[in-house]
Amino acid sequence: MAFFVVNFGYTKSAYLELTETEKSFIRKEYERKTINDATYLRDSVLNAVSNAMRKKGSKFQELFKKKQSKADVAFNEQAMDVVLEVEERDGKSWVDQIYHANGLRTPKGGN
Numbered sequence: 325m326a327f328f329v330v331n332f333g334y335t336k337s338a339y340l341e342l343t344e345t346e347k348s349f350i351r352k353e354y355e356r357k358t359i360n361d362a363t364y365l366r367d368s369v370l371n372a373v374s375n376a377m378r379k380k381g382s383k384f385q386e387l388f389k390k391k392q393s394k395a396d397v398a399f400n401e402q403a404m405d406v407v408l409e410v411e412e413r414d415g416k417s418w419v420d421q422i423y424h425a426n427g428l429r430t431p432k433g434g435n
Contacts, residue, residue, distance in 0.1 A: 327351075 327335040328347075331354060342350075364421070371387045410418060423430045 328339050332350070368387060371385055373383050420430050
């Protein structure tokens with residue numbers, strides 16, 4: 325009972341209302357959380373030590389790798405339809421306008 329009182333703030337009556345299965349699930353979830361916390365701490369310390377001991381001029385290692393979010397296929401298809409429609413109607417002058425607005429020269433030739 326002390327485990328539930330200390331970690332979850334249960335009262336004695338709330339503890340007695342739990343079934344053994346519920347208690348087992350709570351203990352297992354608490355164990356999973358403890359393992360995850362320890363793993364994150366270990367990874368953080370390893371990353372900090374390796375960054376502190378890295379060679380001069382080498383890049384820092386990120387603790388969490390950034391994952392690219394998945395593209396919204398429906399949105400991209402709709403955007404491509406709009407772009408193709410504008411190109412059919414007005415040509416590709418919109419590309420030149422973007423380059424010009426950003427102070428860049430329009431690339432010629434190539435593809």
